[in-house]
Amino acid sequence: MNNVALQIDQLSKRYRIGESVAYKTLRESITGLLRQPFCRMGLTDGAAGDRNARSFIWALKDITLAISRGDIVAIIGRNGAGKSTLLKILARITRPTSGKAEINGRVGAILEVGTGFHPELTGRENIFLNGAILGMRRFEINRKFDEIVEFAEVEKFIDTPVKRYSSGMYVRLAFSVAAHMEPDILLVDEVLAVGDLAFQRKCLGKMESVANEGRTVVFVSHQMHAVRTLCKSTVWLEAGRVAEAGPTFAVVKHYEETGLQSLDDSAPVVIRSSQEVQSRQFFIQRLEMINRDGNRTNIFSYEDHMTLMVEVGGECKFDQYSLEFGIHKDSGEYVCTGVSCLFHGVYFSRSTRTVRIDIGPLIMTNGRYSISLRLRTEMSIPDVWVPAGIFHIIECNPFALRREIKTPVCVIGHRFIAAD
Amino acid sequence: MYPQKVIIKPRSRLELPTFREFTENRDILYFLVWRDIKIRYKQTLLGVAWVVLQPLVNMIIIAVIFGRFARLPSEGYPYTVFTLVALLPWQLFAYALAQTTDSLIANEKLITKIYFPRILIPLAPVFSGFFDFMIATVLLGLIMLYYQIPPGISLLLLPVFALLAMIMALGVGLWFTALNVRFRDVRYAVPFISQVWFYLTPVAYSAALIPEKWRSIYWLNPMAGVAEGFRWAILNTPAPDLTVFAISSMSGLLVLFSGVLYFQRVESEFADII
Numbered sequence: 001m002n003n004v005a006l007q008i009d010q011l012s013k014r015y016r017i018g019e020s021v022a023y024k025t026l027r028e029s030i031t032g033l034l035r036q037p038f039c040r041m042g043l044t045d046g047a048a049g050d051r052n053a054r055s056f057i058w059a060l061k062d063i064t065l066a067i068s069r070g071d072i073v074a075i076i077g078r079n080g081a082g083k084s085t086l087l088k089i090l091a092r093i094t095r096p097t098s099g100k101a102e103i104n105g106r107v108g109a110i111l112e113v114g115t116g117f118h119p120e121l122t123g124r125e126n127i128f129l130n131g132a133i134l135g136m137r138r139f140e141i142n143r144k145f146d147e148i149v150e151f152a153e154v155e156k157f158i159d160t161p162v163k164r165y166s167s168g169m170y171v172r173l174a175f176s177v178a179a180h181m182e183p184d185i186l187l188v189d190e191v192l193a194v195g196d197l198a199f200q201r202k203c204l205g206k207m208e209s210v211a212n213e214g215r216t217v218v219f220v221s222h223q224m225h226a227v228r229t230l231c232k233s234t235v236w237l238e239a240g241r242v243a244e245a246g247p248t249f250a251v252v253k254h255y256e257e258t259g260l261q262s263l264d265d266s267a268p269v270v271i272r273s274s275q276e277v278q279s280r281q282f283f284i285q286r287l288e289m290i291n292r293d294g295n296r297t298n299i300f301s302y303e304d305h306m307t308l309m310v311e312v313g314g315e316c317k318f319d320q321y322s323l324e325f326g327i328h329k330d331s332g333e334y335v336c337t338g339v340s341c342l343f344h345g346v347y348f349s350r351s352t353r354t355v356r357i358d359i360g361p362l363i364m365t366n367g368r369y370s371i372s373l374r375l376r377t378e379m380s381i382p383d384v385w386v387p388a389g390i391f392h393i394i395e396c397n398p399f400a401l402r403r404e405i406k407t408p409v410c411v412i413g414h415r416f417i418a419a420d
Numbered sequence: 421m422y423p424q425k426v427i428i429k430p431r432s433r434l435e436l437p438t439f440r441e442f443t444e445n446r447d448i449l450y451f452l453v454w455r456d457i458k459i460r461y462k463q464t465l466l467g468v469a470w471v472v473l474q475p476l477v478n479m480i481i482i483a484v485i486f487g488r489f490a491r492l493p494s495e496g497y498p499y500t501v502f503t504l505v506a507l508l509p510w511q512l513f514a515y516a517l518a519q520t521t522d523s524l525i526a527n528e529k530l531i532t533k534i535y536f537p538r539i540l541i542p543l544a545p546v547f548s549g550f551f552d553f554m555i556a557t558v559l560l561g562l563i564m565l566y567y568q569i570p571p572g573i574s575l576l577l578l579p580v581f582a583l584l585a586m587i588m589a590l591g592v593g594l595w596f597t598a599l600n601v602r603f604r605d606v607r608y609a610v611p612f613i614s615q616v617w618f619y620l621t622p623v624a625y626s627a628a629l630i631p632e633k634w635r636s637i638y639w640l641n642p643m644a645g646v647a648e649g650f651r652w653a654i655l656n657t658p659a660p661d662l663t664v665f666a667i668s669s670m671s672g673l674l675v676l677f678s679g680v681l682y683f684q685r686v687e688s689e690f691a692d693i694i
Contacts, residue, residue, distance in 0.1 A: 094692055103427075129454075136447075
């Protein structure tokens with residue numbers, strides 16, 4: 001048998017941007033249709049495309065890859081690099097504009113957790129519905145039903161409509177159904193970002209065991225930790241092209257290095273969009289991140305200090321307010337928090353427009369972190385800004401060279417001393 | 421489960437789902453229909469009674485307006501029965517058409533996140549509509565019993581006419597739902613189209629009222645054939661011309677055929693433009 005699970009040749013996908021051409025008027029289309037029965041309508045390579053070459057964007061351009069049976073391959077890259085488009089083409093949801101891909105084996109795709117779930121149906125009913133939609137046969141679902149329920153830890157609520165589920169239960173059930181597909185090739189799009197940490201770990205374990213059974217897994221992720229843990233090889237996409245493909249440790253390392261030079265998803269000064277706060281009377285307007293040297297940045301070294309300058313806007317109805325911040329790692333851990341009133345009894349008078357928060361030393365390990373901010377007044381929480389800003393920690397990667405399973409969130413300062 | 425080979429290529433002019441794809445995915449159709457039926461009357465007070473109430477209320481309105489006030493002829497039957505007999509297949513058609521038209525938009529998530537033959541999505545409401553139709557026929561039985569109308573042998577042809585109504589709903593629905601993905605105008609136009617169509621179909625009145633010279637065009641509407649067929653099969657009204665049914669069936673099949681072709685023609689771009 002052929003040992004290649006996926007053979008991708010010169011795959012390209014072009015999308016139309018803007019609405020000007022995509023939405024022809026109904027009249028135009030009908031007249032066109034009458035002139036030429038069953039002629040090409042809309043998004044095809046016809047003459048309409050050439051007229052407006054500028055309004056196209058190549059989401060993928062000449063991707064050529066071969067993935068062997070039994071491999072776990074990660075696809076990494078920044079937002080808009082084409083990762084999801086590639087997965088959608090492989091899952092046959094959308095067609096490439098040119099090129100081709102050959103797939104050997106049954107494909108299961110988890111592009112979203114819980115697709116097809118219906119809130120009015122019970123957990124039991126949704127397992128069957130969702131299972132069928134994901135491509136499982138009825139007898140397969142029957143056979144795995146107990147396993148699915150057990151994995152999701154929702155035994156007690158299996159006959160309750162899922163609209164009454166907590167979001168955690170919902171996600172667990174949805175992932176559990178998906179995790180029990182038995183495809184030859186599993187395509188997974190960033191679904192591990194859901195659920196609590198314990199469940200995420202369980203999912204990672206499940207994916208590892210899938211791979212150990214000789215199935216092929218293609219896994220899109222922003223979480224380098226998960227990528228390092230799970231995948232032997234990695235494909236790095238940049239602007240629709242393959243920037244690098246090879247062993248995970250090398251590709252991820254290069255990706256992270258260039259990532260720090262051009263962090264396009266974050267800025268040291270973040271200004272809230274007026275749209276977001278237009279309905280609020282009192283809100284946070286602006287956040288600025290400053291390092292120990294007084295420079296605006298969102299890249300911090302391990303044990304650096306961070307200063308946040310937080311500017312409020314609008315009108316505070318009370319005499320004073322207080323401020324709260326939180327830091328989250330992008331893998332979901334809630335790293336720390338600080339609340340001016342509760343922790344320190346510090347309040348700001350309504351005339352104070354800018355608050356400085358000094359944080360540090362930052363003892364987190366390498367990774368991407370987000371800051372959340374919250375305004376508090378005597379009676380209420382007038383504004384929550386999540387995520388307010390993004391920053392990165394570098395120079396603390398205790399397991400850079402070895403694929404340890406658990407990288408801690410923090411490394412607290414410590415010493416080892418022979419004491420006998 | 422067996423390994424299979426799939427080649428992904430740019431879209432071509434027309435691709436029909438293979439038979440294997442269909443059989444492999446028949447459970448999806450089953451569960452889509454099942455979901456429709458399960459959730460339709462969730463959180464309603466009367467539940468499935470609506471299936472019977474809708475034609476009943478329509479029947480009363482029509483019987484009062486057309487029978488009592490306008491005094492239209494009803495071939496010797498009580499106007500209520502006369503109307504109800506044609507109303508049942510009409511509601512099957514109208515419901516299936518409306519739901520089919522909406523189906524792709526309503527299932528946008530499925531289209532953008534999962535692959536399976538898209539045609540199963542508009543197919544499902546036709547079946548769930550049929551389920552409602554079956555329940556509503558109980559009403560018909562009761563009314564026939566009440567008026568003591570004996571069922572005839574022609575009753576056996578009823579499923580054929582019901583099938584024609586479903587074929588028609590699916591054929592038109594495939595056109596509409598595929599167009600609806602691109603032009604949301606369709607969903608606003610459908611209620612009007614449906615309303616006009618209702619009056620072009622002998623539901624609220626007898627086809628005998630149509631002047632001779634318009635007849636041949638009139639029967640091009642397959643639903644006219646269906647409505648008359650139902651009357652004939654249940655009430656033993658004078659048997660209509662065979663050519664009437666031939667014309668109705670032919671135009672019904674033509675619409676279905678063109679609908680399937682058009683749907684498959686544009687299917688592969690749904691995920692990109694929905």
